[in-house]
Amino acid sequence: MTTARAAHVAKRRGNRTQALWGYAFIAPTGLGLAIFNLWPVAQTAYFSFTEWGAFGGHTWTGLDNYTRLFADPEVGRAMLNTLTYTALGLIGIPLAIVFAALINRPGLRGVSVYRTAFFLPVVTMPVAVAMLWRWLYNGDYGLVNQALAVVGIDGPNWIADPATAMYALVVVGIWSSIGYNLIIFLAGMQAIPKELYEAAAMDGAGRVRQFFAITLPMLSPTAFFISIISVIGSLQLFDLVFVMTGSGQAARANPAYARLQTVVQLFYERAFVTNDRGYAAAIVIALLVLIAALTVVQFRLQRRWVHYV
Template sequence: MTVTESGTTRANPAVVPAPGPRKRRSWRSGTGEALWGYLLIAPTGLGLAVFYLWPVLQTAYFSFTEWGPFGGHEWIGLENYETLAGDEDVLRALGNTVLYTLVGLLGIPVAVVLAALLNRRGLRGVAVYRALFFLPVVTMPVAVAMVWRWMYNGDYGLLNQALSAVGVEGPHWIADPATALYALALVGIWSSIGYNLVIFLAGMQAIPRELYEAAEIDGAGAVAQFRTVTLPMLSPSIFFVSVVSVIGSLQLFDLVYVIGGSGQTARGNPAYPRIQTVVALFYEKAFVTNDRGYAAAIVMALLLLIVALTAVQFRLQKKWVHYA
């Protein structure tokens, strides 16, 4: 306390101690932490480099080469890509793949609606429904294809038997060029709907309940709440599922190989040119006709297509968020 000339007292200002010298981080300490970080990510990084990065680089190199019937290859430059641009088989397979991808995207709104139904309050047996929908995801793709191949059989298949019970003659689903690709797309939707359902359910459960209560106070019904609350808040999950679905559809092979056949088996199926995808064509060129250089060019073109479509999806997502 200090006394002023007028006789009043005044408190002394608080004395702030001077800051001490900063403790510098030792170079050895920082290097040790970085070293531990690199050691922890080394197994994953090594696995990615060996099993993903190196095969991609090797395939890119082989796409500029020509292979002989007994092995060995020589550098031919851009000849494979020049042939690729005018190959009718490649263009047809690319069209089949894109059409399959577009039809497969119809499974996304179906999964959203099913997730909204399973997310309702008071619904009993939700865990059982989730397990049933997710069961195709954990089933081997070859097993799924074998079951659906039997169901699609035009003579004694389960689908045609059910249609004949109501007086409808079913087609030869896989052998008919008009229905073969859409039959495969239906299998793809059925196989992936469980995975999409789990993603959408997780996204819906993260939506704050207060938003639904506010919409209900404003007089919004169940459909209006779904349109104005659920869909906008679920857009990140829908975007993720759409990207994964497009990438997975462009890489379709197992269903075509098991249901439609390949090599000598495929030649007996008149609808095989209608369901042959880019990866199926790659398999045929690489392991049936042993034209591995040209096959590498096909798969590299597919890789560029996947990267381009994914970039477009990210671009559209940013614009959608901006205008929303």
């Protein structure tokens, strides 16, 4: 064997060994992903084509659940509510950018205190957040209405009034997530080269002009990431609605129930209250398809935005 041939064989063996070690290192994560994520999705997709009995067991029904799903007005209403909440919740992204810009000002004192204050709702349990805001929104003794009464405004029962229920829920969602978005945007702002701002200042650009000409364009990848996770999280909304309105007959007694019911809440009721698990699986698969479709749309819009910038 020639020297070149031997070197080539040794290199191939080395590459093979490195590849095997790489596969060995990612095997635990890959197995966990397959067992706890991919397999449940495949199993749910299969169950969406079945009908479950009252005492367990299931039979294949084909597309019956999906035919029923597209004809069910409650599913359409829940989809609309979820999309409305998602769209309104995106208001939290520009708010987070503005607050991050204010905190990122040079020479600002107590930055760590502001970061902690904004991030505190993120590390608070969603159930605790929902219970707190349910008490604040109470129409009889809630602090929100008490504060409005001071200026002579008679506040509604925020969660029970169909006209205000969705907006009240969106406020809670923004309040509980703005801290996470703010920290991510703050990290993105601090990664922007200072030379860009110095050059803009030498050209006579003020802080507002620098914000729109430098900060926002440089933050577009960060804003894209935040928009992706915000949309996915909003489409999976459940805990806030469940705690603030309840489920089953208690929730349906709420006059604003039709404005607050989300897709995941509907899935929960069909799967664990009425035990219609096959139909519930079809609902959650439809939600999965919606999330994937919106994510693809966001990626396409991001590419156009980058090309435009």
